[in-house]
Amino acid sequence: MSYPGRRLPFVVQHGRRGEAPPPYISSLSENRLILGGASPHTGLPSEIPFFGEGPIWENEDLFRKLAALNAEGLPFQYRPKDMDAPVALLGWWQEIGRLTVSFREISWQDPERWLITTIEPPVPGVLGWTGPKSFGC
Numbered sequence: 001m002s003y004p005g006r007r008l009p010f011v012v013q014h015g016r017r018g019e020a021p022p023p024y025i026s027s028l029s030e031n032r033l034i035l036g037g038a039s040p041h042t043g044l045p046s047e048i049p050f051f052g053e054g055p056i057w058e059n060e061d062l063f064r065k066l067a068a069l070n071a072e073g074l075p076f077q078y079r080p081k082d083m084d085a086p087v088a089l090l091g092w093w094q095e096i097g098r099l100t101v102s103f104r105e106i107s108w109q110d111p112e113r114w115l116i117t118t119i120e121p122p123v124p125g126v127l128g129w130t131g132p133k134s135f136g137c
Helices: 060-071 086-095
Strands: 011-014 024-028 032-036 047-049 103-110 113-119
Touching: 024 060, 024 086, 032 060, 060 086, 086 103, 086 113
Parallel strands: none
Antiparallel strands: 011 113, 024 032, 032 047, 103 113
């Protein structure tokens, strides 16, 4: 995903080949957050429901739950073709100033190697960023 206005270089953590990824937030599905990498020994559920009302980018319950999961340090899966992905929402909320802290994005270099990138809030003027655009643009 493109993150205009963020200072380079990003902080990146690399998993070892074959190492299981940490639990992460994968996607949204019908008023549920879907987690990946969660198993019984992590103590995390595979899904977290949220109250679905109105557009997702304005949903207060979804924002509170994603912010809480972010504060716990869970990464959010890179999903470049899914404009409604939690990671896209966090990036946009950073741009409009609603999320004022960094978040972590998990992606895969290949099926056996993951990496986690820390995404800091944007700064006007960095990499030509002039301010937020409408969600999904």
